[in-house]
Amino acid sequence: MxxxxxxxxxxxxxxxxxxxxxxxxxxxxxxxxxxxxxxxxxxxxxxxxxxxxxxxxxxxxxxxxxxxxxxxxxxxxxxxxxxxxxxxxxxxxxLTEAALTSACLLGQRFSIIAISSRIRAWYAECVAYNGLTSRLASIRGLDQPLSDVGGIQQDHGAALKQLCLQVVEQDGADVVILAGAPLAGLARSLSGTLPVPVVDGVSSxxxxxxxxxxxxxxxxxxxxxxxxxxxxxxxxxxxxxxxxxxxxxxx
Amino acid sequence: MxxxxxxxxxxxxxxxxxxxxxxxxxxxxxxxxxxxxxxxxxxxxxxxxxxxxxxxxxxxxxxxxxxxxxxxxxxxxxxxxxxxxxxxxxxxxxLTEAALTSACLLGQRFSIIAISSRIRAWYAECVAYNGLTSRLASIRGLDQPLSDVGGIQQDHGAALKQLCLQVVEQDGADVVILAGAPLAGLARSLSGTLPVPVVDGVSSxxxxxxxxxxxxxxxxxxxxxxxxxxxxxxxxxxxxxxxxxxxxxxx
Amino acid sequence: MxxxxxxxxxxxxxxxxxxxxxxxxxxxxxxxxxxxxxxxxxxxxxxxxxxxxxxxxxxxxxxxxxxxxxxxxxxxxxxxxxxxxxxxxxxxxxLTEAALTSACLLGQRFSIIAISSRIRAWYAECVAYNGLTSRLASIRGLDQPLSDVGGIQQDHGAALKQLCLQVVEQDGADVVILAGAPLAGLARSLSGTLPVPVVDGVSSxxxxxxxxxxxxxxxxxxxxxxxxxxxxxxxxxxxxxxxxxxxxxxx
Amino acid sequence: MxxxxxxxxxxxxxxxxxxxxxxxxxxxxxxxxxxxxxxxxxxxxxxxxxxxxxxxxxxxxxxxxxxxxxxxxxxxxxxxxxxxxxxxxxxxxxLTEAALTSACLLGQRFSIIAISSRIRAWYAECVAYNGLTSRLASIRGLDQPLSDVGGIQQDHGAALKQLCLQVVEQDGADVVILAGAPLAGLARSLSGTLPVPVVDGVSSxxxxxxxxxxxxxxxxxxxxxxxxxxxxxxxxxxxxxxxxxxxxxxx
Amino acid sequence: MxxxxxxxxxxxxxxxxxxxxxxxxxxxxxxxxxxxxxxxxxxxxxxxxxxxxxxxxxxxxxxxxxxxxxxxxxxxxxxxxxxxxxxxxxxxxxLTEAALTSACLLGQRFSIIAISSRIRAWYAECVAYNGLTSRLASIRGLDQPLSDVGGIQQDHGAALKQLCLQVVEQDGADVVILAGAPLAGLARSLSGTLPVPVVDGVSSxxxxxxxxxxxxxxxxxxxxxxxxxxxxxxxxxxxxxxxxxxxxxxx
Amino acid sequence: MxxxxxxxxxxxxxxxxxxxxxxxxxxxxxxxxxxxxxxxxxxxxxxxxxxxxxxxxxxxxxxxxxxxxxxxxxxxxxxxxxxxxxxxxxxxxxLTEAALTSACLLGQRFSIIAISSRIRAWYAECVAYNGLTSRLASIRGLDQPLSDVGGIQQDHGAALKQLCLQVVEQDGADVVILAGAPLAGLARSLSGTLPVPVVDGVSSxxxxxxxxxxxxxxxxxxxxxxxxxxxxxxxxxxxxxxxxxxxxxxx
Missing domain, CATH: 3.40.50.12500 (Rossmann fold)
Known part of the structure; x- marks a missing residue:
């Protein structure tokens, strides 16, 4: 294939x-x-x-x-x-529909972690287009300038993990989606360290x-x-x- | 201006x-x-x-x-x-948001008359993007091949008017939207002949x-x-x- | 006319x-x-x-x-x-449908600034009647007694502007509606000073x-x-x- | 009391x-x-x-x-x-909220039988105000002139019963609401003759x-x-x- | 009976x-x-x-x-x-449908007070099954271990009342539902002391x-x-x- | 595995x-x-x-x-x-969530073909629980008694295929789901003969x-x-x- x-x-x-x-x-x-x-x-x-x-x-x-x-x-x-x-x-x-699909198979409500604050509005519209707004717990994003889009995981790893914990504790997320191709692979490294499943768009x-x-x-x-x-x-x-x-x- | x-x-x-x-x-x-x-x-x-x-x-x-x-x-x-x-x-x-806006100011529920059957799925998604699905009574479209997109009004005028009447009588439309630039101007000529207001995207x-x-x-x-x-x-x-x-x- | x-x-x-x-x-x-x-x-x-x-x-x-x-x-x-x-x-x-219409033409999500806290429940129902709840970011209202309804703009101008900024920064509003006839004209004076468009019901x-x-x-x-x-x-x-x-x- | x-x-x-x-x-x-x-x-x-x-x-x-x-x-x-x-x-x-309440306690989806076609749009808005549109199977109404509002049950009894049967067979209603004060008491006489529960607003x-x-x-x-x-x-x-x-x- | x-x-x-x-x-x-x-x-x-x-x-x-x-x-x-x-x-x-019914007859939006944090997800799904998510203001729950399910009212009475006040002041609740059989009877004792009606599932x-x-x-x-x-x-x-x-x- | x-x-x-x-x-x-x-x-x-x-x-x-x-x-x-x-x-x-997932990855709106009329109400509630009602085009079911649940595919094959064609032509389905374990495998044999993709719950x-x-x-x-x-x-x-x-x- x-x-x-x-x-x-x-x-x-x-x-x-x-x-x-x-x-x-x-x-x-x-x-x-x-x-x-x-x-x-x-x-x-x-x-x-x-x-x-x-x-x-x-x-x-x-x-x-x-x-x-x-x-x-x-x-x-x-x-x-x-x-x-x-x-x-x-x-x-x-990537979005794939990540939403994986998330929906893993739990009832999911949150999305995004690489910027600006991007959240567009992501919310994408979730709505997929008809899944009722299952969206929240979208949270980094609020710092991104100097290097290929290096976000290195530059903002701790902040991204912190956002993951917040959506579980405060927003009721059963599953976390790490959104955006620049975060490809991060779910794989975080999956053992979070209290809920974490989903990546590329692998999904x-x-x-x-x-x-x-x-x-x-x-x-x-x-x-x-x-x-x-x-x-x-x-x-x-x-x-x-x-x-x-x-x-x-x- | x-x-x-x-x-x-x-x-x-x-x-x-x-x-x-x-x-x-x-x-x-x-x-x-x-x-x-x-x-x-x-x-x-x-x-x-x-x-x-x-x-x-x-x-x-x-x-x-x-x-x-x-x-x-x-x-x-x-x-x-x-x-x-x-x-x-x-x-x-x-044109869509403008026509929807005019329609919503004229009545609670509107129908859309479209130039083809295929186009209806896309229009329904556009209405959803505008958040107005709950006010959409129906979308009906011509089901004939279009030989000349600039001549639809001439070639299919009677069929289009018939669709307008159907959405009022059968679908509960308070307002009719004639959708698509190829129908620009048709609302103006039909407006006296229909039992409800008729809306055109271009003028709106x-x-x-x-x-x-x-x-x-x-x-x-x-x-x-x-x-x-x-x-x-x-x-x-x-x-x-x-x-x-x-x-x-x-x- | x-x-x-x-x-x-x-x-x-x-x-x-x-x-x-x-x-x-x-x-x-x-x-x-x-x-x-x-x-x-x-x-x-x-x-x-x-x-x-x-x-x-x-x-x-x-x-x-x-x-x-x-x-x-x-x-x-x-x-x-x-x-x-x-x-x-x-x-x-x-006024409501007109302001909602203007707001929807200016952005995807809007917030409403109201003259009292009590009024918010009724406004939320009005937005729902218009079918636009999915585009409502928030409703915020003054929480002070109103001694003179004709003088709210003078008495509470700074608080109203502060509410406008909050809905942009905290609630994700693309557009702000200044709601209620007692605020007629305020949008005109605020429009240059806010980071998003501001809408008035009367002019709309x-x-x-x-x-x-x-x-x-x-x-x-x-x-x-x-x-x-x-x-x-x-x-x-x-x-x-x-x-x-x-x-x-x-x- | x-x-x-x-x-x-x-x-x-x-x-x-x-x-x-x-x-x-x-x-x-x-x-x-x-x-x-x-x-x-x-x-x-x-x-x-x-x-x-x-x-x-x-x-x-x-x-x-x-x-x-x-x-x-x-x-x-x-x-x-x-x-x-x-x-x-x-x-x-x-009456509406009471009838909807009874209906919701009796089944998941209900239909409303109304005394005229015109009234259906207003009833649909009432159901929406109660937040129950997702449980509404249909609204059907008489389509005949009403010579005497106090005599509808006598004049149109057979047609009303026919509408009740249609909403069960064609619209998926689990419960039927006979809507409007002019129909007060009709549910009581019909209740033994229909295959689903029938609800009256006044008694509810x-x-x-x-x-x-x-x-x-x-x-x-x-x-x-x-x-x-x-x-x-x-x-x-x-x-x-x-x-x-x-x-x-x-x- | x-x-x-x-x-x-x-x-x-x-x-x-x-x-x-x-x-x-x-x-x-x-x-x-x-x-x-x-x-x-x-x-x-x-x-x-x-x-x-x-x-x-x-x-x-x-x-x-x-x-x-x-x-x-x-x-x-x-x-x-x-x-x-x-x-x-x-x-x-x-109990849930009965409490929701009473609440809907008493006001437009209700909140639910629950005996644990974990239970909130399930309750939210129950409200959704009843089609009433649009009328749900919030669900708040105790966040303490429950040593004796029959004694929650005694052990956590003050905290439960505090939650009731919070949903009125912060979440816009018109009515409060005390959820769960272990709280049966609490509404009766609280009803004079809260600023909004309080509903119990058992009596409802x-x-x-x-x-x-x-x-x-x-x-x-x-x-x-x-x-x-x-x-x-x-x-x-x-x-x-x-x-x-x-x-x-x-x- | x-x-x-x-x-x-x-x-x-x-x-x-x-x-x-x-x-x-x-x-x-x-x-x-x-x-x-x-x-x-x-x-x-x-x-x-x-x-x-x-x-x-x-x-x-x-x-x-x-x-x-x-x-x-x-x-x-x-x-x-x-x-x-x-x-x-x-x-x-x-099976349901899996079939819905496959269908959503294949098109925007899907229909469900069911083995009986009675089953449709329950299926509709299942789709709602998955949050996907807005993507459901229709549910159609056989309306004949089922003498042998293991033999439905043999006994009712033609009727099932007919239902598949109807949902495409009349209901706007982009994808068809053959629902229920008794239909396991039927999608595989029908997939070349329908004008849209057909989905099976078991394989999904x-x-x-x-x-x-x-x-x-x-x-x-x-x-x-x-x-x-x-x-x-x-x-x-x-x-x-x-x-x-x-x-x-x-x-």
Whole structure:
């Protein structure tokens, strides 16, 4: 099985974190390739940055999906995810939905630990889009400037663990989600030290994508995830144009 | 007052409909300019197409907003809208939120008439994002192929009026929204012939944008609509790059 | 265009605040008349007082609407609003729905600043009636006795501004609503000094009512906002009796 | 124990139905007095009519409550109910909340059978105000003109029973509510002939009011149901003025 | 009238509290019998313990209901309640639903005071099952070890009263529910000393059960509360087996 | 890895279906053992039957979990699931939550196909408990008597496929869930013949349980899924007593 992991941002240091955790999480025999966005920003905190990342992820997916069994959009917030699900006739999983899924299987209410205060509004909207607001205990975030997005775990490790403890003790969380690709792998090191389960988006996405591939639930030719009806277009990158012009599933 | 109206799609025929209705709706002395997306698809029916239109609208907004008092994103579904609100320090209004706003001021429950069946899933998600699902009576759509998106009003006028009557009689709608830029202007001609008020997104957006400009509610430097914090970026169009690199509101 | 503004309470000092802000907000050529309730209480804090104000506003609307293009119910909480919408075949707008509308066009989540603690429960129910609870960040209110309802802005200006800052910093508000006719005009003076947009119900209602008049969305003869079916009645004020006895829209 | 039952409408024939069912339902030793509104309409179908009925019920409650242990607002939709709860330091129960309460104790989902189609929108809003929309299976109503509100049970008995069967078979109702004072007593005659429990507002309200009196849960001096703070007023009926001017609970 | 009260737990000291309060609350002529579970735990704090209590209560109901007019499940959280409603063709009321019902008739928003911190998660789920989360102001609980479940009122009386005051002052509660059979009777002694009404589950359940018996709303032969269709079974206690094998209502 | 699959019902024929599909779905090297409940009913359609199944599943889990890495509760509706999650310090997954999880990863809205009409009410409550009602398009069920629960796929295959097509065409389902252990394996045979993905609870549960085991998210010692505090108990089966008496995680 081959999985394509798309980092919708331009930070190679984050792609390295993603790649390391994805490979640790993957089942034996699953090959993982990680691509970094060719355009965009260092990391996504807002709706505006998500617009950019969504388009970058979509273009990457159109260009590179061909030889893979499944695709992962590796930014919390899932930029472009549901459009890419329409585009490709194979499992596509986002970090947010994957982490929420793992959390929901582990307990009734979860909290999200985020890398900045600003990002919380966007995350709350992502949880709402997934229909899971009633199970969200809280979102807490670091409130310090981030000098190096690839080094957050080193620079703010103690503060992140403190936030984890706060959501259990004060907010009623049964499960903690460490949100955002820059925190990839942190759950693995924290999991023995917290009083509740701790969930990571990257490892969750890899495993859930493997599951969907293996369940083989069938192709989509109707409903809102079928490829959009063919219609005129212009000025699109070649990969995306090829998919859309076909007016049907690429294969 | 000058308002910039962005068509996130590539159809000049739809831009013409938008322009005509926007100018009919505008207050005396309000200048309207309409731009058509330089890349994208003919019209947006799905999440995937919305991803493309969102990026196109964002790039247009970054490039062209400078001399305008307000900006309108003129596709139902509001692709890119909330990101553009973060980007610009001036009122930005979308067709969906504008139509929902007008409808909510006219009655408790509204229905949406759409140009295709496929588009309904995406519209339902847009209503949910606006938090107004509890006031949505129904979404009904044409179920016929659209040969010419600029000619829907001519080709399917009777069917559209029939859908309007059905939502009043069968779904409990107090107000009807004619959704989508290709229907711009239709509400104006139907309004005398239906038993409930009928709302158009373009005229609503123009008027509501004028209102926000005149209310002058103040600049945004905090909360989730402030310009995102400055961070590294690469490969972005010049206009967008200029806005983001500044790490503060463009002016 | 002529707009009738109804103060459902008996405080002439509040009517003066309403009138001043309404006239500042109105477009050129829009005439504003403000009426004070002939019976009732000084201001509305509770459901009981809203019952009284609702009936007063309804009676005033029935008596005086004839020469106006639109009507505004100028108390936060919108007492009697939706009944008056049934009664009159012209746009009728309330302060709460107008302020919520402006706020929703300016950001995803809003907070409400209120003139007393007691009033918060009623306001929360008003937001719920508008279906917007999911976008409400918080309601905060003054907790001091109000010696003079017409002088709250002078007496409690610093405390009100402090509440505005708290909802941005602590509650996640993207927009602040200054609620209640006694605060009419305060948003205008605060708007430059806060980090997020600030919304006033009176100016919002005037502008939104103008918009509805100009959009001319059509008369109502079906749905839940049509005039109630004719039925026996007794003991009603002459204006109201005349409207109801007709069993159809007055004109 | 003495209970005051207020008919917020002017129909003596409906008061007679209310009185008969209330007395059948009351426990031994409970005295029931029914008052008909001195002003208003024949029956309430809409928000406008509810505004009138709310004020009438409030005035009646202020004037006549003194010698009673509890008060019932005997129109479905509960016009004025929560304001009267603020006004009086004794149990006050409405037909809607009472019927919903009985229904919720009998099953998870209920349907409402109403006397007209128009009334359904208002009833849906009443259910929402009670927070019980998620348990509402459906609202169905007669769609025929009502020549005599006091004679609906005779004139439309078969149609009403048919509606009851439809909500069980088609809408998933576990319980049926026969809504509106004009249907008072019908549940009693239908209860043996339907496959699910059937609930009547009047008998439910009488019994629930008795329960609250007997539970003696304590006086209200804080929270949103305390008597409103004293404030200037004018032009109010003597009873209401006396209550309000006191700035505390009447007794 | 004879009511059977089932304590789903094994604590005779709690059954004594239940019995005393149930008898104080019952109308003249209503006989109350209380049974203690033959197996289970001392009191229920969690979903696991509720599973055990649910089965115990179901078995007790099947064995002992025959000569009673109504049945009460006397543990907050209502373990097994809705299954027992399917099983018996007579009113069955739970402590939680009864307390919520009383609270909703007394005010718009209620808080719950609980005997432990752990129990709050389960109570929140019970409120959600009743569809009343939007009316829940808060749940607060004791945070001390409970040495004697029958003696909580004596051991922690001051702390419980303090929690009651906090939910009024800080959480916006209009009504307070004292939750859990171990607090049976406490509301009666506190009701004069709190600024809002205080509700007890046992007395509420007794009175509401009496009401349902007297309303005689009819038998259930359809919908989701009819006795389950007959199907093979094995290993069940004799009482339960007898009910189920019949494939229809026992009588 | 060893997984224990618990059939909360007594039907060996259904256990055989569960076992076959679980083994087909399991990753290489994962051992599956299936246990049939020693007491209970043939299959679960209602809340009452779920109470019985919940206790049976809990007792089985307590007795037999020791040598397994994860446990699956193999009845749709997840009887006893969340209590067992409290009981065991290892992943425990239910068929409903697993199927919902798979469906949510495959599309925004799902429908459930059920084996009987009666079962739909209970399933709707299960979806609500999972917080996913907003993503539920519909529940449709067979409306024919079931002569042999192990033979439903043979006896009603065409009707089940027809229901699948209806939810796509009429209800807006993006994904179809075939609900209930008696349908285990049917998704696998239908998946190529439907226009949307089709999900099976058993295979989903096996794969998601494997995922949780491999993610190793950490032990639970706080929050609402920790083992309940130790308290007196009596009359419980030995396995369950041993777990509870410990007052901490078994093993």
């Amino acid at each position: 081959r999985l394509l992991v798309l980092n919708p941002n331009i930070s190679d240091s984050v792609s390295a974190l993603i790649s390391a955790e994805a490979k640790r999480a993957a089942s034996p025999g699953v090959l993982i390739d990680v691509l970094t966005a060719p355009f965009g920003v260092a990391y996504i905190e807002t709706r505006l940055e998500a617009t950019i990342g969504a388009y970058a992820a979509t273009c990457m997916a159109a260009d590179h999906h061909a030889s893979y069994d499944g695709v992962i959009v590796a930014a919390f917030g899932d930029p472009g995810l549901h459009g890419i699900k329409e585009l490709l006739d194979k499992p596509v999983v986002g 996405a890899v495993r859930h994508c493997e599951t969907l591939v293996s369940l083989a639930p069938g192709r989509v030719t109707a409903g809102s995830y079928a490829l959009p009806p063919a219609k005129p277009h212009t000025g699109l990158p070649a990969g995306l144009a090829a998919c859309l012009a076909a007016g049907r599933r690429p294969d | 000058r308002l910039l109206v962005l068509n996130p799609n590539i159809s000049d025929s739809v831009s013409a409909l938008i322009s005509a209705e926007a100018k009919r709706a505008a207050s005396p002395g309000v200048l309207i300019d309409v731009l058509t997306a330089p890349f994208g698809v003919a019209y947006i029916e799905t999440r995937l197409e919305a991803t493309i239109g969102a990026y196109a609208a964002t790039c247009m907004a970054a490039d062209h907003h400078a001399s305008y008092d307000g900006v309108i994103v003129a596709a139902f579904g509001d692709p890119g809208l909330h990101g553009i609100k973060e980007l610009l320090d001036k009122p930005v209004v979308g 957006a123009v008027r509501h944008c004028e209102t926000l400009v005149s209310l002058a509610p103040g600049r945004v430097t905090a909360g989730s609509y402030a310009l995102p914090p400055a961070k590294p970026h690469t490969g972005l169009p010049a206009g967008l790059a200029a806005c983001l690199a500044a790490g503060r509101r463009p002016d | 002529r707009l009738l503004v109804l103060n459902p309470n008996i405080s002439d000092s509040v009517s003066a605040l309403i009138s001043a802000e309404a006239k500042r907000a109105a477009s050129p050529g829009v005439l504003i008349d403000v009426l004070t309730a002939p019976f009732g209480v000084a201001y509305i804090e509770t459901r009981l007082e809203a019952t009284i104000g609702a009936y007063a506003a309804t009676c005033m609307a029935a008596d005086h609407h004839a020469s106006y293009d639109g009507v505004i119910v100028a108390a936060f909480g919108d007492p009697g609003l939706h009944g008056i919408k049934e009664l009159l075949d012209k746009p009728v707008v309330g 209602a005037v502008r939104h009512c103008e918009t509805l008049v100009s959009l001319a969305p059509g008369r109502v003869t079906a749905g839940s906002y049509a005039l109630p079916p004719a039925k026996p009645h007794t003991g009603l004020p002459a204006g109201l009796a005349a409207c109801l006895a007709a069993g159809r829209r007055p004109d | 003495r209970l005051l039952v207020l008919n917020p409408n002017i129909s003596d024939s409906v008061s007679a139905l209310i009185s008969a069912e209330a007395k059948r339902a009351a426990s031994p030793g409970v005295l029931i007095d029914v008052l008909t509104a001195p002003f208003g309409v024949a029956y309430i179908e809409t928000r406008l009519e509810a505004t009138i009925g709310a004020y009438a019920a409030t005035c009646m409650a202020a004037d006549h409550h003194a010698s009673y242990d509890g008060v019932i607002v005997a129109a479905f939709g509960d016009p004025g109910l929560h304001g009267i709860k603020e006004l009086l330091d004794k149990p006050v129960v409405g 309200a009488v019994r629930h009011c008795e329960t609250l009196v007997s539970l003696a849960p304590g006086r209200v001096t804080a929270g949103s149901y305390a008597l409103p703070p004293a404030k200037p007023h004018t032009g109010l009926p003597a009873g209401l003025a006396a209550c309000l001017a006191a700035g505390r609970r009447p007794d | 004879r009511l059977l009260v089932l304590n789903p737990n094994i604590s005779d000291s709690v059954s004594a509290l239940i019995s005393a309060e149930a008898k104080r609350a019952a109308s003249p002529g209503v006989l109350i019998d209380v049974l203690t579970a033959p197996f289970g735990v001392a009191y229920i704090e969690t979903r696991l313990e509720a599973t055990i209590g649910a089965y115990a209560a179901t078995c007790m109901a099947a064995d002992h209901h025959a000569s009673y007019d109504g049945v009460i499940v006397a543990a907050f959280g209502d373990p097994g309640l809705h299954g027992i409603k399917e099983l018996l063709d007579k009113p069955v009321v739970g 359940a007794v009175r509401h059960c009496e009401t349902l018996v007297s309303l005689a709303p009819g038998r259930v032969t359809a919908g989701s509360y009819a006795l389950p269709p007959a199907k093979p079974h094995t290993g069940l206690p004799a009482g339960l087996a007898a009910c189920l094998a019949a494939g229809r209502r026992p009588d | 060893r997984l224990l699959v618990l059939n909360p019902n007594i039907s060996d024929s259904v256990s055989a279906l569960i076992s076959a599909e679980a083994k087909r779905a399991a990753s290489p090297g994962v051992l599956i053992d299936v246990l049939t409940a020693p007491f209970g009913v043939a299959y679960i359609e209602t809340r009452l039957e779920a109470t019985i199944g919940a206790y049976a599943a809990t007792c089985m889990a307590a007795d037999h979990h020791a040598s397994y890495d994860g446990v699956i509760v193999a009845a749709f509706g997840d009887p006893g699931l969340h209590g067992i999650k409290e009981l065991l310090d290892k992943p425990v997954v239910g 549960a096996v794969r998601h349980c494997e995922t949780l085991v491999s993610l190793a998210p950490g032990r639970v010692t706080a929050g609402s899924y920790a083992l309940p505090p130790a308290k007196p108990h009596t009359g419980l089966p030995a396995g369950l007593a041993a777990c509870l008496a410990a007052g901490r995680r078994p093993d």
